[in-house]
Structures are given as structure tokens and as C-alpha cells.
Amino acid sequence: xxxGIVQDLIDELGRLPGVGPKSAQRxxxxxxxxxxxxxxxxxxxxxxxxxxxxxxxxxxxxxEEETCRICRDPRRDxxxxxxxxxxxxxxxxxxxxxxxxxxxxxGGAISPIEGIGPDELRIRELMTRLAxxxxxxxxxxxxxxxxxxATATYLTRLLKPMGxxxxxxxxxxxxxxxxxxxxxxxxxxAFEGRRAVDD
Amino acid sequence: xxxxRLSLHDFRSYAEAEVALxxxxxxxxxxxxxxxxxxxEAVDYIARLSSHRVSSDAPLVRHGxxxxxxxxxxxRDGREALLEIEINPGRSNRARINRAPLPRAREMLGLVRTVxxxxxxxxxxxxxxxxxxxxxxxxxxxxxxxxxxxxADYDRVLRQRNxxxxxARDRGGRRGPDEHFDSTLxxxxxxxxxxxxxxxxxxxxxxxxxxxxxxRAYEAVAQTKNWASRDDANLEYRASFExxxxxxxxxxxxxxxxxxxxRKADExxxxxxxxxxxxxxxxLGLGPLPVKGYASHGExxxxxxxxxxxSYDLLxxxxxxxxxxxxDVFAELDTERRERLAELVAGAEQVLVTAAVAADVPxxxxxxRVDVVDGKVAARAD
Ligand SMILES: Nc1ncnc2c1ncn2[C@@H]1O[C@H](COP(=O)(O)OP(=O)(O)O)[C@@H](O)[C@H]1O
Ligand SMILES: [Mg+2]
Ligand SMILES: [Zn+2]
Numbered sequence: 001x002x003x004g005i006v007q008d009l010i011d012e013l014g015r016l017p018g019v020g021p022k023s024a025q026r027x028x029x030x031x032x033x034x035x036x037x038x039x040x041x042x043x044x045x046x047x048x049x050x051x052x053x054x055x056x057x058x059x060x061x062x063x064e065e066e067t068c069r070i071c072r073d074p075r076r077d078x079x080x081x082x083x084x085x086x087x088x089x090x091x092x093x094x095x096x097x098x099x100x101x102x103x104x105x106x107g108g109a110i111s112p113i114e115g116i117g118p119d120e121l122r123i124r125e126l127m128t129r130l131a132x133x134x135x136x137x138x139x140x141x142x143x144x145x146x147x148x149x150a151t152a153t154y155l156t157r158l159l160k161p162m163g164x165x166x167x168x169x170x171x172x173x174x175x176x177x178x179x180x181x182x183x184x185x186x187x188x189x190a191f192e193g194r195r196a197v198d199d
Numbered sequence: 200x201x202x203x204r205l206s207l208h209d210f211r212s213y214a215e216a217e218v219a220l221x222x223x224x225x226x227x228x229x230x231x232x233x234x235x236x237x238x239x240e241a242v243d244y245i246a247r248l249s250s251h252r253v254s255s256d257a258p259l260v261r262h263g264x265x266x267x268x269x270x271x272x273x274x275r276d277g278r279e280a281l282l283e284i285e286i287n288p289g290r291s292n293r294a295r296i297n298r299a300p301l302p303r304a305r306e307m308l309g310l311v312r313t314v315x316x317x318x319x320x321x322x323x324x325x326x327x328x329x330x331x332x333x334x335x336x337x338x339x340x341x342x343x344x345x346x347x348x349x350x351a352d353y354d355r356v357l358r359q360r361n362x363x364x365x366x367a368r369d370r371g372g373r374r375g376p377d378e379h380f381d382s383t384l385x386x387x388x389x390x391x392x393x394x395x396x397x398x399x400x401x402x403x404x405x406x407x408x409x410x411x412x413x414x415r416a417y418e419a420v421a422q423t424k425n426w427a428s429r430d431d432a433n434l435e436y437r438a439s440f441e442x443x444x445x446x447x448x449x450x451x452x453x454x455x456x457x458x459x460x461x462r463k464a465d466e467x468x469x470x471x472x473x474x475x476x477x478x479x480x481x482x483l484g485l486g487p488l489p490v491k492g493y494a495s496h497g498e499x500x501x502x503x504x505x506x507x508x509x510s511y512d513l514l515x516x517x518x519x520x521x522x523x524x525x526x527d528v529f530a531e532l533d534t535e536r537r538e539r540l541a542e543l544v545a546g547a548e549q550v551l552v553t554a555a556v557a558a559d560v561p562x563x564x565x566x567x568r569v570d571v572v573d574g575k576v577a578a579r580a581d
Contacts, residue, residue, distance in 0.1 A: 020289070020290065022265070110383065110386070111359065112359050112360070112362035112363035112366060112383075112387075113358055113359055113362045115366075117363075117377070117379055117383060118379045118382075118383065119377070119379065146352055146355050146356055146359070146390065147359070149390065150359070150386045150387060150390060153386045153389060153390075154382065154383065154386045157382065157385075157386075158382075
């Protein structure tokens, strides 16, 4: 245990995802010996990001305005919608440059253990978006793990009866993993080779 | 296959240890608590990535250290490979082969295969159904490593589905399950049935193959003098629902799916999954009687040994010779069983024996002797 505020800093850092007690301590001491200007800039960004960043009212992606950059871009194909779990998946897919449609960010995957059911995800918003018939294909790009698969199956059963083309990324993604960890080439290929789901 | 060098870093009681090994029999001898089991446990860990003594990795790391490293130089078909596993409790372990990292530690499974006998084996016979399911699944993974993934996925789906059922039950009293309950449950049913059928059919095939070997091994271990004909040891896989007479995965999946549908009300009421391979039992019988509750202590031990010997025979018939580990078992057995077990395993490519008292180890198995005293490992020159 360190004295007062130093320990507070270690505790706060330790609460971040992927940061264990050892790393928290390392980061804390790095900050203590860093240039005060650098640390102030970091603090500033942390405060601003919380104040400025919101979620796009259309797709749920992070945005600095009412809607995100992608939803505002008229060059994006309005007939194809790619459904992902998190904003970071949008970034991963954008990197591949394979996809020219728009996104819908669910905010997670179905996981009863964590108390996440369909109501906790942005599924109602998805259904509202699809109501006008402008979208003809929905690509389910949830993570290639059990919860991602469960979510994709759930959505397939919901969307198929609406007469939409429902596709899933081609296999080849590392099973059990996270979309964001797939490299560009693999993810790009998975997009290209997407296939219609039949349940 | 055999291990020629074992080195430990912060594993169990060892801060640092280097042990040179040879093919054939090696016995580690020393008083209790000196670190004999810790050594052979490390060899077994390299093979199975889990320990026979504990279910979590934390106790494997030396008290006060935060990671353990086990390295084993293994010879297989005349070629040597260096396997290395870094045990990081609470985080993912890391594995390397000939210094090259593997994407996931799990990919090291199956490179080394071990069959371990230990005093805890009596629970195979006397313990709960879960002990026998674990026996089958562990063997399944040694036989085909991809089942480690199937089993982990099945457990995860089971936990998700149980959480869903429990939520529904807890809400049930007041408002009834929420409007999405049925459609969400169907999704998990699908996954449970698909993974469950994969696990179940693999277990069925395993029991088909293992049954005759267990019968033969039991006869070899238990046959006493020339007494009247003895009862056969037999195995039977008893599923938690009526199984179709087939090993076809799709047929089994559909049957499991139908059963989930049929038991739905029951499951919602109890808030837990009632059908699937996690509720199955491996029945062990001697002639017409079950072993559990009927067999004598000696017969129970013979049966437990027969299960391990049969595992060894099965693995050997499908690949190279697994490493045999006999951890402190001789002290548990009477002289006759000791002698017979020793005869049966003496010819294996590599046998690692631990014993507190050297005299407990039958002469046929004494082999090269290594003394373990206070965490110091020293080959005895004789
Ligand atoms: N994680 C650990 N850190 C330090 N010591 C340990 C650890 N795990 C077990 N030990 C010690 O190892 C000893 C047991 O070693 P073991 O190999 O089981 O003995 P035996 O020679 O009887 O087979 C005990 O003294 C125990 O306290
Ligand atoms: Mg021991
Ligand atoms: Zn948007």
C-alpha cells in the first residue's frame, strides 16, 4: 500500500479493462515521473472526451455531434447495414475499406450472465431503422464467439421474416475471439465472402 | 515419447529446479512433503494444461511469486522439442515450442500425452458422476485436443443458459418471464444442443472403445490365484435423456433439442438446465452389480487402476507411447495389486514413480532412483 493519493491513482488505473495491479503500479509511477505538461494534457483529454463525445442518435456509434461522420456521409450506401457489437468494431471494419454501407452498433451481445438480454441492446432502434424498407441487406458482424453467435442467431430469426437479405461474415475469423483483433486482410476477406444465413 | 529434461521456475515449492530424465523407469523417493508430486505434476501439466490436484492454477505458482514457468525437453520419434509454459493465474497462460510462441496456450495440448495414477483415483469409482465425466472428457482431450474447445464452449453455453433460466424463475413469481424469454432461450437451446451433441457423441465413441480395454485391464489387475471365474468389469454411458441408437451427431442434436423443448416447463421452474452431457453418468459395473456401493475396497481400487490402464492402452493404440506417472499409488495397494500393476506398466517408454518409502515400489519398477529431500532433487549413483 502506498500513501493516500498515490494508492488512489493505482486503484483507479487498476479498474480499467486489461490493467492488472502490477501494470497499474507501473503506469502510476510512470505518471509520477513524467513531465507535468504531458500529464495535464492527458487529464484534459480525459475530461473533454467525457464532455464532448456522445453516441450517434442513428447508429449508436461514438460521435462528436448529434450523428456520426458515417451516418452523415452521403456517399455511403443506404441499402446495406452492418450490425456490430461495439464502436471499436466499426473502426476495425473501416480499416479494411471493404464496406461502403452504414452501421448499427448494438452496444454489446446477448449474455444472461451479465444480465444482458435483447432489451439491453439497441435492437428496438434497429427495428425502427429497418421499418421504411430502405435497407435491403443486413450483415451480422458480431464477434465470432458464443455470445456473438447467439446474438446473430437471435437477430436472424427476427430479421428473416421481414424479407431482408441477412448475411454473416465468412468463417476464417479466429474463433472465440474479438472482431477488433482480426487483422485487416482476414476481416476484409470475411466481408467479401459473407454468406446468406439459413437457420 | 519421453521427457529428457524438466526445468521449473517458481512452480509449487520449487524456486528453481533442473531434473535430467531418461527413458524407462525413474522413481522419486523421499519423505512426505518434500516435493515429489510437485515434480511429476509439472510433467502432467505440460501435457494437459491442468493439474490433477487443483482446479485453478494459482496454487501451482510458488507462494510469493506471480508466475511459474515449466519447461520440458521432450523426445518423440527421435526428435527433441522444447516445450514451455508460463502459468499466469488470472491471466492467460503462454506457451512456446522451441522458443516460438503459440497464439494460444491451448494449442500445446496433445503434444505430450500422460496417464497419471494417483491416490485420488479412487474417486473415479466412489466419487460423484462429475468425477467420471471429467475422466471421460480429460481422456477425450488427450485423444483429440480440439475437444478442449468443445468442452469449454459447452460449459460457457451452459452457464449462459442457466443464468437465463434462473432470471426467468426469479421474475416468474411476479410478472412471468419477459417477452423475449422464449426467443432467447431457443437461441441457447440451439447452441447447447449443437455443442452438447458433439461432446456426447465423442464420449459415446470413447466408451465404446474403452469398454473392452477396461474389461481386459481389470482381469489383469484383479485376477487372484485361480479362483472361480470372476465378474467382468463393464462400462455403460447413461445419458440424461433417451438417446437414439446412433453415434450420428445431427440425430443426437435433434433428440437433445426435442428433449429441451419437452422439459422446458420443468427447467424454468427449477431455474437450471436439466438435460445434456453435464447431467450424464458413466456407469461402472462388475458383472451384474454396480461398483459404487457394492464393490469391496480392493475391487474398487482394481477398477480405478483398470480405468487408467485402459486409457493408456487406448492412447498407445492410436499414437506414440504416453508417459506414465504413478504418483504415490503403491502405498495404497496390497502386495498383489502392486506386483501386478508393476508388471503391466514396466515396459512403457517412460514411467515416473513417486513413493515415500522405496520398499513400497515393486522391484520390477524401481529403475533409476532419484532422491527428493527438502526440494533438492538428486539422482542417486549406484
Ligand atoms: N504454491 C506453492 N508454493 C510453495 N510451496 C508449495 C506450493 N504448493 C505446494 N507447496 C509445498 O510443497 C510441498 C508438497 O510437495 P509434494 O510434491 O506434494 O510432496 P510429496 O513429496 O509428498 O509428493 C508442501 O510442503 C507444500 O507446502
Ligand atoms: Mg506426493
Ligand atoms: Zn451514426
